[in-house]
Amino acid sequence: NRENFLHAERLHVMSELAASVSHEIRNPLTVTNGFLQLLKGSKTVTSDEKMYIDYSLKELERAEQIVSDFLAFAKPQSKNMVYSNLHEEFVYVKNILMPFARMNQVDIKCAFSNTLNLKYDKNQMQQSLLNLFKNGIESMKEKSGTLQIEVYDLEQNIIITVKDSGVGMTNEEIQKLGKPYYSTKKEGTGLGMLMVYGTISKVKGKIDVESKKGVGTTFTITIPV
Ligand code: ADP
Ligand code: MG
16 A cells, blocks of 8 residues: 555665765764874873763764664665574574663563574664664663563464563554654664664565553564565
């Protein structure tokens, strides 16, 4: 339908744009970073000036983060598509996020079935799962909780559910998921869910969101095998 078409078109334009601009922006960021580091090492810099330099370096780091989120999203698709077991990606991402979860008093519980073979872009899938799990953990950081992840195959589909008992979303907020730069977080880039929607649409999957403010959120992703 039209809504889906517009969404796909938006993703396409975004990824084209991201690919061409990201590389160009990275160079000046690197150069500026280098000169600021030099300046910081100078003996004549006052402590106030050093503070300004540190702020600038921090902001550069943020810009760098935005560019890498963009680049990950823009990576050319078909040549990175491989036939693989999704199980590997879940284990990898879970391990990466363990320290972050522990820091926020969040447990991660996973349940898998064995055969989760599919053709997908490994890098993008890892990034997307990372974004999804990270959002879940971040939603629970004020009250601790458990991130419940289930992956199983059912009638020619792979079903992924990611459930948190975090802050939850209103219907209006759910509608905004995947819009570039939509974020309610102080340090958010608002590119995580864009990446998730992009990756899942590439494998012809769909995403259902069920959420209640103050109760939690469940993402259900269905991918045809
Ligand atoms: P970011 O995490 O950088 O803010 P995302 O695209 O990953 O950007 O998410 C966009 C917004 O969607 C978040 O800022 C948050 O408001 C909302 N969101 C995403 N996942 C969840 C979740 N599991 N629980 C509650 N809100 C969520
Ligand atoms: Mg996020």
